[in-house]
Structures are given as C-alpha cells and as structure tokens.
Amino acid sequence: xxxxxxxxxxxxxxxxxxxxxxxxxxxxxxxxxxxxxxxxxxxxxxxxxxxxxxxxxxxxxxxxxxxxxxxxxxxxxxxxxxxxxxxxxxxxxxxxxxxxxxxxxxxxxxxxxxxxxxxxxxxxxxxxxxxxxxxxxxxxxxxxxxxxxxxxxxxxxxxxxxxxxxxxxxxxxxxxxxxxxxxxxxxxxxxxxxxxxxxxxxxxxxxxxxxxxxxxxxxxxxxxxxxxxxxxxxxxxxxxxxxxxxxxxxxxxxxxxxxxxxxxxxxxxxxxxxxxxxxxxxxxxxxxxxxxxxxxxxxxxxxxxxxxxxxxxxxxxxxxxxxx
Amino acid sequence: xxxxxxxxxxxxxxxxxxxxxxxxxxxxxxxxxxxxxxxxxxxxxxxxxxxxxxxxxxxxxxxxxxxxxxxxxxxxxxxxxxxxxxxxxxxxxxxxxxxxxxxxxxxxxxxxxxxxxxxxxxxxxxxxxxxxxxxxxxxxxxxxxxxxxxxxxxxxxxxxxxxxxxxxxxxxxxxxxxxxxxxxxxxxxxxxxxxxxxxxxxxxxxxxxxxxxxxxxxxxxxxxxxxxxxxxxxxxxxxxxxxxxxxxxxxxxxxxxxxxxxxxx
Numbered sequence: 001x002x003x004x005x006x007x008x009x010x011x012x013x014x015x016x017x018x019x020x021x022x023x024x025x026x027x028x029x030x031x032x033x034x035x036x037x038x039x040x041x042x043x044x045x046x047x048x049x050x051x052x053x054x055x056x057x058x059x060x061x062x063x064x065x066x067x068x069x070x071x072x073x074x075x076x077x078x079x080x081x082x083x084x085x086x087x088x089x090x091x092x093x094x095x096x097x098x099x100x101x102x103x104x105x106x107x108x109x110x111x112x113x114x115x116x117x118x119x120x121x122x123x124x125x126x127x128x129x130x131x132x133x134x135x136x137x138x139x140x141x142x143x144x145x146x147x148x149x150x151x152x153x154x155x156x157x158x159x160x161x162x163x164x165x166x167x168x169x170x171x172x173x174x175x176x177x178x179x180x181x182x183x184x185x186x187x188x189x190x191x192x193x194x195x196x197x198x199x200x201x202x203x204x205x206x207x208x209x210x211x212x213x214x215x216x217x218x219x220x221x222x223x224x225x226x227x228x229x230x231x232x233x234x235x236x237x238x239x240x241x242x243x244x245x246x247x248x249x250x251x252x253x254x255x256x257x258x259x260x261x262x263x264x265x266x267x268x269x270x271x272x273x274x275x276x277x278x279x280x281x282x283x284x285x286x287x288x289x290x291x292x293x294x295x296x297x298x299x300x301x302x303x304x305x306x307x308x309x310x311x312x313x314x315x316x317x318x319x320x321x322x323x324x
Numbered sequence: 325x326x327x328x329x330x331x332x333x334x335x336x337x338x339x340x341x342x343x344x345x346x347x348x349x350x351x352x353x354x355x356x357x358x359x360x361x362x363x364x365x366x367x368x369x370x371x372x373x374x375x376x377x378x379x380x381x382x383x384x385x386x387x388x389x390x391x392x393x394x395x396x397x398x399x400x401x402x403x404x405x406x407x408x409x410x411x412x413x414x415x416x417x418x419x420x421x422x423x424x425x426x427x428x429x430x431x432x433x434x435x436x437x438x439x440x441x442x443x444x445x446x447x448x449x450x451x452x453x454x455x456x457x458x459x460x461x462x463x464x465x466x467x468x469x470x471x472x473x474x475x476x477x478x479x480x481x482x483x484x485x486x487x488x489x490x491x492x493x494x495x496x497x498x499x500x501x502x503x504x505x506x507x508x509x510x511x512x513x514x515x516x517x518x519x520x521x522x523x524x525x526x527x528x529x530x531x532x533x534x535x536x537x538x539x540x541x542x543x544x545x546x547x548x549x550x551x552x553x554x555x556x557x558x559x560x561x562x563x564x565x566x567x568x569x570x571x572x573x574x575x576x577x578x579x580x581x582x583x584x585x586x587x588x589x
Binding site for chain 2: 191192193195196199233234237240241242243244245
C-alpha cells in the first residue's frame with residue numbers, strides 16, 4: 001500500500017547571510033560562506049529548500065588558554081601565536097575562523113588595547129583565507145572600543161562582530177554599519193529578548209541580512225535543552241513568517257561544552273562509567289554540537305579538532321537529499 | 325499567518341474621498357493610500373462611492389493613482405463587475421481582491437472566471453437573493469457552495485476570502501454569535517482553508533463607542549478563525565488589539581515591540 005508522505009508547507013524562510021568577502025567583493029578572503037536560507041525544518045530535504053549546509057567555525061584565542069591537556073597535541077605549538085593558531089585551525093578544516101579576544105579583558109594585567117586588537121585582526125586576515133568572526137572580551141565598554149577598532153581594520157572583509165546584547169548593542173551595531181560587517185546578536189536563553197534585540201539592531205540601520213543570532217547554547221548536561229527549545233521556537237517562527245526571527249543561528253558549542261567537568265575531568269577525578277579522559281571531552285563537545293544541529297544551528301563553533309571532524313562527518317551524512 | 329488588515333478609508337462615502345472622486349483630485353486619495361500603507365494595511369479597499377458620474381472611469385483612475393504611491397494590493401469594492409474588470413486591467417498584475425460576490429449563480433459565472441483570469445482573490449459573501457441567513461449552518465452552506473465554485477472555475481481556495489456578513493449589533497444582535505460559529509466551521513471546509521473576512525465596521529453601525537465595539541468583536545472573531553477584515557487601520561487601539569490577539573494565539577513570537585512588528589510587513 002503506497003504511503004503518502006505528508007509535507008508541511010511553510011510560508012516563511014530563514015534569511016541568507018553571507019560572511020566574508022573575496023577580492024571581487026572588496027575583501028581578501030579565499031571564499032565566502034552562506035548561512036541560513038532554510039525553508040523547512042533541519043535536514044528535511046524532501047519537504048523544502050535547505051540550500052546551505054551547517055558551517056563549522058573553530059575557536060582561536062589571542063592569549064594562551066587554560067584548556068584540558070587533550071588539546072596539547074593539537075595546539076601546543078601555537079598557543080602563544082594567535083596568527084599561527086588561526087592558520088592551524090584552517091588546516092584542521094575550519095570553514096570560518098572565530099577569534100575570541102580574551103586578552104583584551106580590561107581586568108587583566110597587560111590587557112590588549114583596542115589598537116593592538118585591530119593590528120592582530122589585520123595580521124590574522126593576512127595569514128588566512130577563511131571568513132572571520134571576532135568576539136570581544138565581554139566587557140561592554142572595552143567591547144565597544146575593541147570592536148570599533150577591529151571593524152575599521154577589517155574594512156571590506158565582511159567579518160562578524162560579537163557579541164551585541166540587549167544592554168550593549170549600539171556601539172557594536174554602529175561599528176558593523178560603518179564597516180559593513182555582520183553582527184552577532186546574543187540573548188540570555190530568552191527568545192523574546194532575542195527578537196527584540198533583532199528589532200533594535202535593525203532599527204539602528206544594520207541591514208537585516210547582516211544579523212546573526214546567538215541564543216546562548218549551553219553544553220550537554222548544563223542546560224542544552226533550554227537552548228534547544230529556544231532554537232526550535234525561533235526556527236518555527238521563522239518558517240511561519242516571523243521575519244524578525246528568520247535569521248541564521250550561531251551555536252558556541254565548543255566553549256560551552258568544555259565548561260563541564262565531564263569534558264575536562266582527569267580519569268582520577270572522573271565519575272563511574274565516565275570513560276577515558278582522552279575521548280570524553282571530544283565526545284561531549286561532538287554530542288553538544290550534534291544536538292544543536294537538529295535544532296537548526298547554522299554555524300557551530302567547535303574547539304577540538306577531533307570533535308569538529310566527527311561533526312563534519314555527521315553533517316555530510318545528514319546532508320544527503322532524501323527527496324520522495 | 326499574520327492577520328491581514330484591509331484598509332477601508334478610500335471610500336466615496338467619506339466626504340473628502342467623495343469630493344476627490346467627483347473632481348478627479350488625486351491628493352486626498354493618495355494621502356489616504358500612503359497613510360493606510362504606513363499603518364500596515366495588507367490591502368487597500370477602493371470604493372468610488374455615490375459621486376462618480378462614470379463608475380468604470382473613476383475606478384480605473386483610482387486604481388491608477390493608488391498604484392502610483394503604494395505597492396499594497398487593492399481590494400476593488402463595487403457591484404459593477406465591468407468597472408472591476410477595467411480596474412484589474414489597469415493594475416496589470418495578480419494579487420488584487422474582487423470585493424465582492426454573493427452566492428448567486430449568475431454573478432459567480434461573471435466573477436469567478438475573471439478572478440482566475442487576472443489572478444485575483446474574491447471576497448465571497450455567504451448570502452443569496454433571499455438575503456443574509458441568521459444561523460451559522462445556513463451561512464456555512466453558502467460557504468460550501470462558494471468553495472465548490474472556486475474549484476469549478478480554477479480559483480485556488482486560498483484566494484477566497486469568505487465573508488459570513490456581520491450586521492449591526494443594535495438591530496441584528498443575534499447575528500454576532502452566529503457569525504463566530506460560522507467562521508469556525510468555514511476554516512474546516514477544505515485544505516488549504518479559505519481565508520475569512522468581515523466588514524467589521526458594520527457591527528457598530530449607529531452604536532455608542534464604535535471603536536470599542538469594533539475592536540472587541542474583531543478579537544472575538546480572530547479567536548473563531550477570522551484572518552482578515554475591512555477596518556479602519558488608522559484606529560490605533562483597534563490595530564493594537566489585533567496585534568495582541570495575534571500574539572496571544574502564538575502566531576508571532578512575543579517581543580516588547582510586538583505591535584510595531586505587526587504593522588511591518
């Protein structure tokens with residue numbers, strides 16, 4: 001007996017946002033990435049258009065991080081050189097480089113100045129071909145100074161500036177507008193604030209197709225289900241025509257997953273049945289990312305190259321069209 | 325899908341529009357087109373009113389000058405189907421609305437093929453020569469015949485805007501709840517369901533505080549399945565009520581600026 005496959009028909013779709021600019025477009029990137037564009041739920045190729053696969057960004061810090069020893073074999077030789085580190089993540093297959101300016105933390109000794117951040121961004125751009133995202137240290141005033149300087153230094157490259165939040169978005173939005181960059185709007189697991197932030201950012205004059213959304217994606221075991229719910233509702237809203245929710249979603253899966261003790265604990269401190277420390281963090285990060293893919297994540301920020309490899313494989317396997 | 329507001333103001337029954345139509349003065353008509361567009365109207369109703377010497381000529385002229393200042397599709401409000409056809413030719417693209425056609429075979433045969441030809445929607449009235457029925461079942465029976473006619477003449481069912489016809493609550497009070505029940509049933513008639521609409525201002529004809537009566541009824545009707553209405557889109561409290569009802573029915577995600585977002589299309 002033939003079964004009729006029921007297909008939902010959505011009236012809306014997620015906007016497509018382009019990151020990066022090639023020489024023809026006024027930048028120096030080797031390629032651009034397209035985010036979003038879905039007209040149906042994740043991976044349901046038989047039901048609608050999913051023109052762009054989820055993209056993997058990899059995390060680079062501007063100072064040596066205090067990360068688990070499982071990173072040592074991969075980044076041990078580039079910890080102290082963010083430019084070399086950025087090149088390394090490209091070698092590991094990153095589609096996008098995500099530079100987190102931790103060293104610009106104003107409460108740190110020898111905090112990196114806005115001017116130095118700008119110079120670093122220029123150097124990273126010169127050494128790499130991937131589109132770039134830059135996140136400030138997370139202190140409103142410093143974020144504004146740093147991101148303004150970075151936006152100017154990266155003029156023409158169509159980078160993404162993050163993170164704009166409800167209580168601090170004007171300076172970053174202005175920097176994005178002047179430099180014609182993309183902007184990442186971040187909300188604290190609150191879909192209403194996320195939508196309101198999109199409205200406020202676009203009211204300032206940032207074109208809507210330059211806005212990316214970070215709903216805050218907690219790691220596995222630490223609140224991922226809240227993130228999943230927010231992402232699901234936002235994606236559904238986009239598909240039924242809510243234009244202010246129809247933006248590509250970026251998930252900081254790597255940094256969030258590696259906050260958990262399950263990812264980091266040495267075998268001596270591990271709980272029963274936790275498994276070997278060598279693989280545990282990698283799998284924790286990969287599972288976090290895999291779940292977020294199902295909720296519609298358009299860009300996943302990964303930290304461990306082995307986790308990124310696993311997730312890339314899963315994306316390729318899921319992206320096989322299943323048209324009926 | 326968000327509620328569609330059909331702006332009622334460009335109607336020759338209003339003094340300023342009536343004078344403009346008589347004198348072929350475009351300004352008042354274009355000003356109202358712009359004002360209603362900015363308020364978030366999904367359609368602009370166009371009614372030449374009683375002052376037009378030549379309804380066909382006036383309708384063509386009004387369609388032309390409105391299209392010059394607004395991209396919002398036009399609802400052509402007339403019982404003269406030749407005038408409507410002339411205006412559809414001026415508009416020259418699909419998406420207009422023919423307002424309206426009752427459940428009478430001769431008129432169906434005139435209007436439905438025209439809608440199919442020009443890619444226009446139809447406001448279809450649940451009445452016939454014997455008038456507007458009181459009870460919901462009778463209204464729904466008309467709706468079923470109109471849906472069948474759409475199928476017969478190749479008009480997509482979601483180009484139909486079925487109007488179960490609300491009457492003034494002071495003199496025909498029993499109709500108000502029957503219309504609500506009819507709306508509920510009309511939405512189940514086919515897939516995709518037809519749209520529904522009402523000439524909302526009729527409910528408050530000659531009542532006290534018309535705005536209060538209108539905005540209360542529109543919210544009740546939205547809960548019963550109303551997805552469009554011919555209203556005063558410049559009535560702030562009315563639009564706020566509609567936006568709030570839409571949000572409360574989970575048609576749009578809440579945010580503090582939800583009313584403003586509702587007006588933007």
